[in-house]
Amino acid sequence: MAGTDEMPPRAGGTWQVGDVTVTRIDEMTLDGHTAAQLLPGLAPAELARHRDRFGPGLLRPAQAGPDSERVVVSIHTWLLRTPRHVILIDTATGNGKSRPQAPALDGLDEPYLARLAAAGVRPEDVDAVLITHLHADHVGWNTRLVDGRWQPTFPRARHYFSAAEQRYNAALSDGRAPDVPPALGPRVGTPYPGVYDDSVRPVIDAGLATLIDVGGGEVLDGLSFVSTPGHSIDHASIRLVSRGQEALFAGDVMHHPLQVHAPHLSSCFCEFPEAAEASRRAVLAEAAERNTLIFATHFAESSAGRVTRAADGYAWSFA
Template sequence: MQSETAVHHVGDAVIVKIPELALDGVDPTHLYPDADTAIAREIGRGFGPGSVESQTGLLRKSIHSWLVRTPDRVILIDTATGNDKERPAMPILHRLDEPFLDRLKAVQVDPEDVDVVLFTHLHVDHVGWNTRKVGDRWVPTFPNARYVFSAREHAYLAALSAGDGSDAAIRTEAGLGRMVKTPLAGVYEDSVRPVVDAGLARPIMVDGAEVEEGFSFLPSPGHSIDHACIRFASRGESALFWGDVLHHPMQAVRPDWNSVYCEFPEAAQASRRWALNHAAETGALVFTTHFAESSAGRVTRDGDWFTWDFA
């Protein structure tokens, strides 16, 4: 269940959601393996039917990108899952045929119009529309864009793809502690390496510095090895693109719950608490990647607790 596309204004920018998939009927104890069923059900009662199905307690989620238009640029943040990708290990994402580019065109943006693509991280459902299939080749979907992402995250995926054992040194350098999973195989080969080979990639350090006018990458590792929240600032206003630091507003109530997709569990918990604190302290308008409904909102603090309210 997708809500109608809302238009958000942050400074000089206009921000809209470009939907790809609506994910309904998600079992909270599958998404959050540490969650107790009764507690999850009780927390779920605090959310409307756009986020939690009232009769079953199952969750509603979304996969989408964010389009940011400034007076002189067209920016995409994350690129969802993509069509025709071989994902047999994740059937819901396998060989999709979704009208994502038509939805982009509906807001008057063609692939050639995109100037910059920014990535919170390089997981399967954040990089898929980087490329499209032409014959038997994967070619960049946005041929005039700079694709900006973490240099460490890219190096890690390249090392895993090479299978030469060099990924261990990258994990050691990152210092994130225990690892419980690695990124899905095949994603680097069809969705990341082609844009690198085309000379369109701009790997960066995730250190809070401005990397494109108005945009900075704030470290929030754990869900992936160098996950970033992306901050946008314009005319005294700010937006925060959260990526996968939270997957559902339920985690605002239970930030100790990691998703089944988090690679470094202790680091993911620490980054989630940081992200909630940062959003509450700054008052930034937060744009999420997997929350349903409007997918945007604000965080407030109440003592040791946090509250999420949709925009």
């Protein structure tokens, strides 16, 4: 996920899911893409049909013609406080990372840790990090530069992520051809180079990684990984169940609420668009059926909401 123009982030929000408090920790907000750039295949008529659903917090007014609106996306982390643990879901982009392929993510200097501290959490307080996938804007704060070396930011935390994602990204980093399941369909992209080496490998080398088989059951405190591949090779959403309430941290299954109303559209950052669409449709169907509270990673405004069935498919409403 990347853009070209950074905007001041919105303030985070807090929700309660059973015994678990969920707080959004912001890194930054971007509006570097038009809707058609972010969602290739979006027809002008389709955008016109849905345009009125989105205010300026999600779609910037046109500056050069009716189809030049810029979509607003957020990059943030979800902080969970359970009765036993302090948990982060994804760790945003990180400071000082070299990302020349994505200028909006390159060499950042964001007060992310100060925002985490404002929520009452120091890096050493975090005892678990759950990662949906190993893209640049989801693993960056895994590490920070100390004495010229990338070292774990959260030194007490177990970092849980897909073993298949790890194998794939390690192969690319080492210059080897990774295994790609044919069922994912055509691959149209790969992760940014350097991400694995500066944001994932140091956590593994420090003995802080727990590699999991996605779909293998609860990892801790009502949290489990749900297989939703396509955006990346083994992308996972994360389900939370607590006291009969349910939420889903959907990662990059969707980048913008437009995709709820038009689920056939995969983002320009999806590596396997056919599988990404199938995962998105499965998430939407289940969320509508179960009235699941969805916590998105890139939706602007509150980033949290619910999916309902509509005459033309699905509809999104912010919580």
